[in-house]
Amino acid sequence: MRPTRHSAATVLSAAGAACLLLASAVEAQFGARPPNRSSLLDDGALHVVICGSGSPLPSAERAGPCTAVIAGGRMFLIDVGPGSTENLRLWGLPVGRLAGVLLTHFHSDHIGELGEVVFASWTSGRAVPLDVYGPAGVDRVVAGFQAAYELDVSYRIAHHGADLLPPDGGKMAAHTIELAEDASSRVFYDEDGLKLTAFLVEHEPIAPAIGYRIDYGGRSVVVSGDTIRSANVEAASQGVDVLVHEVLSGALISAAAQALESAGNPQGTLIRDTLDYHTFPADVHALAADAKVKLLVLSHLVPPLPAAQAEGVFMRGRAEDAPNDAVVGADGMHIALPANSDERTIETF
Ligand SMILES: [Zn+2]
Numbered sequence: 001m002r003p004t005r006h007s008a009a010t011v012l013s014a015a016g017a018a019c020l021l022l023a024s025a026v027e028a029q030f031g032a033r034p035p036n037r038s039s040l041l042d043d044g045a046l047h048v049v050i051c052g053s054g055s056p057l058p059s060a061e062r063a064g065p066c067t068a069v070i071a072g073g074r075m076f077l078i079d080v081g082p083g084s085t086e087n088l089r090l091w092g093l094p095v096g097r098l099a100g101v102l103l104t105h106f107h108s109d110h111i112g113e114l115g116e117v118v119f120a121s122w123t124s125g126r127a128v129p130l131d132v133y134g135p136a137g138v139d140r141v142v143a144g145f146q147a148a149y150e151l152d153v154s155y156r157i158a159h160h161g162a163d164l165l166p167p168d169g170g171k172m173a174a175h176t177i178e179l180a181e182d183a184s185s186r187v188f189y190d191e192d193g194l195k196l197t198a199f200l201v202e203h204e205p206i207a208p209a210i211g212y213r214i215d216y217g218g219r220s221v222v223v224s225g226d227t228i229r230s231a232n233v234e235a236a237s238q239g240v241d242v243l244v245h246e247v248l249s250g251a252l253i254s255a256a257a258q259a260l261e262s263a264g265n266p267q268g269t270l271i272r273d274t275l276d277y278h279t280f281p282a283d284v285h286a287l288a289a290d291a292k293v294k295l296l297v298l299s300h301l302v303p304p305l306p307a308a309q310a311e312g313v314f315m316r317g318r319a320e321d322a323p324n325d326a327v328v329g330a331d332g333m334h335i336a337l338p339a340n341s342d343e344r345t346i347e348t349f
């Protein structure tokens with residue numbers, strides 16, 4: 001049998017097809033091809049996307065804490081944990097329409113991508129400084145990231161030109177949310193029907209630490225930030241459509257700490273220390289039931305688990321007759337809440 005011979009034309013056309021395929025993949029990364037989810041901006045619904053459901057403990061499936069809220073032509077991010085920017089871009093979310101970042105506190109797992117999210121949104125069309133909201137200290141965090149990225153911003157403008165990359169888009173504007181100890185919440189943004197409220201949570205010794213509530217079109221979502229079970233979270237979450245709440249398995253973390261301590265590993269103490277400023281599963285489920293939330297989404301999972309089957313540990317303590325729905329969050333989980341209705345859809349990108 002004669003060996004197959006490929007003509008030069010066949011080889012060239014195969015190379016051309018491969019080239020087209022690659023070009024199309026690159027276009028997708030810039031939002032010019034699917035997945036392009038910019039339609040979420042203007043369909044009248046309130047959208048919640050879990051862009052990072054992890055924690056400081058490493059996980060290939062879970063980026064650091066990040067929740068995206070998209071409504072009324074704008075996107076806000078609550079915390080920007082490591083890996084979250086890549087998720088946003090892979091899923092085709094409208095990063096160029098990022099209107100602000102809401103930081104809950106300044107632990108590294110919540111702020112690590114601030115520089116990257118400025119870059120991603122600037123190169124996707126944002127032309128004005130990125131508003132960054134947070135508790136006292138946000139100005140220092142913003143100034144530090146800005147200093148670290150200053151040279152990069154200057155390189156990009158010099159290389160691509162100020163018409164393509166308006167210099168203001170490479171900047172951030174810090175906004176401190178002042179919350180008096182006796183004031184449990186404060187509306188700090190109310191534009192075109194989109195309302196943002198901040199409230200104090202309990203993450204001692206990190207103080208102040210805050211959580212956020214977002215209201216749009218008669219729908220609502222609360223993001224707890226890092227906290228023990230908090231009366232302020234419960235008050236802010238009364239009847240909300242979605243509560244995104246942090247969770248830590250006390251049983252698993254205690255066991256891991258014990259094992260490390262027995263082996264003389266000082267990381268055992270580091271891990272044990274985390275037990276006193278997060279919320280255990282039974283407490284999260286009780287809070288969600290007491291506040292009559294409609295859907296509880298567990299996120300900021302500590303520890304991240306290697307198999308979905310093991311995640312039942314985060315459902316422990318949930319009453320069989322719990323009035324609310326509850327799910328273990330995952331990166332790419334998207335909840336759509338159409339305006340002025342009781343409808344809800346959940347998908348995972
Ligand atoms: Zn924290």
Ligand SMILES: [Zn+2]
Pocket residue numbers: 055056065107109110226300
């Ligand atoms: Zn955290």
